[in-house]
Amino acid sequence: MILRPFRGRLSPLVYPLLAALLLLAQYAAVLFVFHRHGAMLERDAEFWVVPLRSVGTLSDLTAGDGALIIATALSSYAGLAILSFRRAARSGMGFGLAVFAVLPAFQVGAALILACLPCRAAPPENSPEDEPEQDRPGVDVAHVLQGLFAGVALIVLAVLVSAVTFGAYGWGLFVMTPFLVGLTTAYLANRRNPLDRRQTLLLVTCATGLGALALLLLALEGLICILLIAPLAWGVAAIGGSVGHVLALERNRRDKPLMALALLPAVFALEAAMPPAATMRTRESIDVAAPPAAVWEALTAGAPIAAGPGLVGAAGLAYPLRGRLLGTGVGAVRLGYFSTGVARERVTAWEPERRLAFALLSQPPAMEEMSPYRRVHAPHVQGYFTTGETRFTLRPLPGGGTRLTVSASHVLKIDPIPYWEPLARWAASANSRRVLADVKEKAERLR
Secondary structure, eight states, rough: OGGGOSSOOOTTTTTHHHHHHHHHHHHHHHHHHHHHTTTTOOOHHHHHGGGGGGGGGGGTOHHHHHHHHHHHHHHHHHHHHHHHHHHHHHHHHOOHHHGGHHHHHHHHHHHHHHHOOOOOOOOOOOOTTTTTOOOOSSOOHHHHHHHHHHHHHHHHHHHIIIIIIIIOOIIIIIIHHHHHHHHHHHHHHHHOOOOHHHHHHHHHHHHHHHHHHHHHHSSSOOHHHHHHHHHHHHHHHHHHHHHHHOOOOOOTTTGGGGGGGHHHHHHHHHHHSSOOOEEEEEEEEEEEESHHHHHHHHSOOOOOOSSSTHHHTTTTTTTEEEEEEEESTTEEEEEEEETTTTEEEEEEEEETTTTTEEEEEOOOBOOOOOOOSSSOOOOOGGGSSEEEEHHHHHHHHTTSSEEEEEHHHHHHHSSSSSHHHHHHHHHHHHHHHHHHHHHHHHHHHHH
């Protein structure tokens, strides 16, 4: 049975109205999150073009905030995709524009153009165009395999062009590409002998899974990164699969829905020219049953951290092993030994028993990919998550104790910010808590 959301006449006035409501939902979600945090939202040009990126200016974005933003985005994208492809089918053109309904910065322009497209005359009731022709029974294995291989190939090519060639990790790679994978796989597989919706979803899932396996075997990505992006990618691919399934049943035999594939490289190049840069801050504190002098000694001694890295280490993310000061006072060099290499830092504040701060000069990779190969061609492990200044503050407590606080600034350069920032914040905070717990243990032994 043909899915009804794509069927029937779509009034020229209905499309812009519903599209506007779906677009406004994204702005409303961002405004809600800022209001909940009591933060001021700067309504600059970037906010109006890419509203979801604005949450990157929040210093305390939580996982719940990110989940709300991503859920709102996916719901909005699904509705826009359905309406836009239905509008394109009604006009007989604009299928390439309809794909941009799932890509921020292009959504408004694509919706405006689609709304202005002329409508072709409606087909007579019960005409051959209105109902699909009779198909032969059974599954067309050739078309199913064609859709499956096309989806896998698209995943590999997208990573090669976007990540490896342009170094772009954004909405084009993580949202538009999975959508097109789902659309392409479902459209090609359903052109002659249609599958049902469950079979189509299974096929799209197989295409995304095999594509992920291909990335692992070709050393283009590691296992952890694939697992982290899998929920978002699969959700968007499922939306694309639903759209492709219906478009195939609508008998768009000239493959118009697939023309947007040619636009992907331009999208990747544009995102590489305008990368995100979300600044985030982390802050953790611990109370130590020792005087500031003992805490300062434990903080600057440079002994290895005894406790294990926990889930951060199991995920292959960088975690600190020890720190070593080469000299004392402002301007001294500090070496931070991490699981992935050595960070070189310069001391920017030195007040014994009160304050220690250092700025990063060079940083090791943010993670070590889990892969069967020694080297993985994944640029995101270096330079896409950086730390600026780290500051330790010691405050005496009544009874001879000390409150030790560590704060740090970070910059994240991967979109979607609402999806990745909570993960990055969790890893940074977990590392900070581990360091504080280690200093506490050492200082309390020294008292």
